[in-house]
Amino acid sequence: MAFKTEHFMLNVGPQHPSTHGVFRMRFTLDGEVIVDLEPIFGYLHRGIEKLAEDRTYTQNIPFTDRLDYLASMTSNQAYCMAVEKLAGITVPERAEYIRVIMSELQRIASHLAGIGFFLQDLGAFMTPLLYMFREREKIVDLFDMVCGQRLNYNYLRFGGLSQDIPPEFIPALKKLVNALPGFIDEYDRLISENEVFLVRTKGVGILSREMAISSAAAGPVLRGSDVNWDIRKSNPYSVYDRFEFDIPVAKTGDSFDRYWVRLQEMRQSVRIIEQAIEQLPEGDVQAKVSRLLKPPAGDAYVSIEGPKGEIGFYLVSDGSVKPYRWRVRPPCFINLTTLRDIIIGWKVADAMVIFGSIDIVLGEVDR
Amino acid sequence: MFPFERYGKGIAKGMAVTFKHFGRKWITTQYPEQKLNMSRRIRGTDIIWVRETCIACQACARACPVGAIEMQVSRGEDKKLKVDFMSIDFSLCIFCGLCIEPCPPGNAIYMSHNYERTTYRCTDISAGHEDITPSDKRCNELIVVGDDLEMAEGKRKSAYGRPDEYEKLPRQTLLLEQIQYLDDMRKKWG
Numbered sequence: 001m002a003f004k005t006e007h008f009m010l011n012v013g014p015q016h017p018s019t020h021g022v023f024r025m026r027f028t029l030d031g032e033v034i035v036d037l038e039p040i041f042g043y044l045h046r047g048i049e050k051l052a053e054d055r056t057y058t059q060n061i062p063f064t065d066r067l068d069y070l071a072s073m074t075s076n077q078a079y080c081m082a083v084e085k086l087a088g089i090t091v092p093e094r095a096e097y098i099r100v101i102m103s104e105l106q107r108i109a110s111h112l113a114g115i116g117f118f119l120q121d122l123g124a125f126m127t128p129l130l131y132m133f134r135e136r137e138k139i140v141d142l143f144d145m146v147c148g149q150r151l152n153y154n155y156l157r158f159g160g161l162s163q164d165i166p167p168e169f170i171p172a173l174k175k176l177v178n179a180l181p182g183f184i185d186e187y188d189r190l191i192s193e194n195e196v197f198l199v200r201t202k203g204v205g206i207l208s209r210e211m212a213i214s215s216a217a218a219g220p221v222l223r224g225s226d227v228n229w230d231i232r233k234s235n236p237y238s239v240y241d242r243f244e245f246d247i248p249v250a251k252t253g254d255s256f257d258r259y260w261v262r263l264q265e266m267r268q269s270v271r272i273i274e275q276a277i278e279q280l281p282e283g284d285v286q287a288k289v290s291r292l293l294k295p296p297a298g299d300a301y302v303s304i305e306g307p308k309g310e311i312g313f314y315l316v317s318d319g320s321v322k323p324y325r326w327r328v329r330p331p332c333f334i335n336l337t338t339l340r341d342i343i344i345g346w347k348v349a350d351a352m353v354i355f356g357s358i359d360i361v362l363g364e365v366d367r
Numbered sequence: 368m369f370p371f372e373r374y375g376k377g378i379a380k381g382m383a384v385t386f387k388h389f390g391r392k393w394i395t396t397q398y399p400e401q402k403l404n405m406s407r408r409i410r411g412t413d414i415i416w417v418r419e420t421c422i423a424c425q426a427c428a429r430a431c432p433v434g435a436i437e438m439q440v441s442r443g444e445d446k447k448l449k450v451d452f453m454s455i456d457f458s459l460c461i462f463c464g465l466c467i468e469p470c471p472p473g474n475a476i477y478m479s480h481n482y483e484r485t486t487y488r489c490t491d492i493s494a495g496h497e498d499i500t501p502s503d504k505r506c507n508e509l510i511v512v513g514d515d516l517e518m519a520e521g522k523r524k525s526a527y528g529r530p531d532e533y534e535k536l537p538r539q540t541l542l543l544e545q546i547q548y549l550d551d552m553r554k555k556w557g
Binding site: 055058059060061062063065127137138141142144145146147148149152154162163166168172175176179182183186189190191192193194195196197198291 | 375376377378380381383384385405406407408409410430431432461462463464465468469478525527528530533538539541542543546549553
């Protein structure tokens with residue numbers, strides 16, 4: 001005899017500690033099982049794309065910081081590369097290497113925050129998060145040293161960097177790079193084999209390979225679903241073709257695999273930084289670029305591998321000092337579109353685990 | 368998978384990490400009593416503008432992405448530009464540092480090295496200014512930092528975009544210098 005139960009509507013957010021900002025989900029429940037999900041966002045919408053059309057190209061760099069505020073350096077880099085492609089600027093080699101070092105450090109910092117908050121959503125309240133933030137703090141200290149702020153870096157400029165790295169940066173970076181593998185081993189021991197963690201994440205929220213490809217997901221979400229796709233390898237930008245590194249790919253596409261891919265990616269980032277320090281050339285860090293940049297009319301799209309996926313900028317220039325159209329391809333937003341499909345059929349208690357494993361930042365989803 | 372089919376080996380492994388950290392030294396900084404040196408390039412809470420060296424070109428005002436800088440200039444008797452009025456609206460300022468870079472003389476506008484805007488008591492802020500609120504006081508004092516710039520604690524120039532200032536500032540305390548405990552732990556526990 002089957003019970004006929006009425007569907008029940010449950011609202012989560014926008015002010016909820018596990019929604020990573022102001023994200024709202026409206027579940028339709030059958031008992032405890034989720035039968036439908038309506039994601040509602042836009043609570044953090046600041047209209048950055050429209051604001052950018054009213055400002056010069058240089059003035060827009062601080063806005064890219066405020067998209068994905070846990071990974072500002074890669075947003076900076078994607079935007080600067082798009083303008084460089086539009087205006088035909090070449091970047092000095094030293095600047096390219098420093099950009100690579102910065103974006104790999106940023107990848108580690110972003111994954112640390114991602115894994116930390118993921119575990120906090122699981123109910124491991126605060127302890128893992130503080131383990132992660134211990135190292136993130138050290139990376140952020142280095143960013144503070146080069147550009148003066150800990151979150152909104154605004155460090156990259158068209159054709160290079162705003163200023164060269166200070167003399168004490170490289171010794172400090174070497175020390176950090178030596179210590180990081182030890183720290184990553186520590187998380188591995190602390191988390192990866194924990195039975196409670198495995199029960200909550202293994203096989204939960206499976207994103208199939210076909211779904212991952214057809215929803216245009218990117219980053220760890222895609223690589224967790226057995227797709228070997230990383231722009232650093234498939235379409236090497238900057239100087240990534242000179243480094244030796246692997247792309248970690250997991251098979252099943254569940255929440256654990258997304259976590260595992262992030263953990264392994266941090267190890268690969270450390271490898272890239274080690275090679276970049278060795279090869280770092282001397283020289284200028286800024287090409288000659290006019291202060292009031294006027295790119296020729298046309299358009300350009302550049303996408304790079306950010307920590308959360310493929311971050312791209314599409315710019316249309318009409319030959320004036322302001323962009324005609326300024327469009328972001330936001331990795332978090334596009335990864336979030338898979339949420340409804342992978343969450344249906346799971347219980348409410350698993351909803352936050354699946355949501356946390358996607359690792360979004362609302363600043364980028366809403367823009 | 369039943370949680371304890373492996374007899375909780377993974378949990379024990381994780382707890383071992385916790386216990387290794389259990390007896391080690393504290394690494395927390397007791398903030399108001401104990402302070403770390405900030406980065407030498409810190410984009411601090413004030414912007415320092417020097418009237419003597421400013422050539423009234425308004426490059427900083429044009430570079431500002433949020434239009435926080437207001438500068439009115441006029442030609443004096445000797446046909447030279449001079450600044451009549453300069454203000455920075457700190458409710459708009461996003462501390463991006465773009466105003467520092469285009470300055471042609473390179474010594475008319477600086478970020479400050481200060482990061483503390485708090486006092487223990489509200490009355491400490493508006494001491495001697497009974498008629499204005501603390502926020503007004505902040506704007507009055509910090510928007511335009513005046514002509515005689517003494518190197519007081521709060522009015523130190525940051526080296527952001529100004530390499531000349533770099534050596535004058537104290538060395539940044541990095542948290543990275545405190546990871547000695549990791550080696551000690553390795554020696555102790557293997």
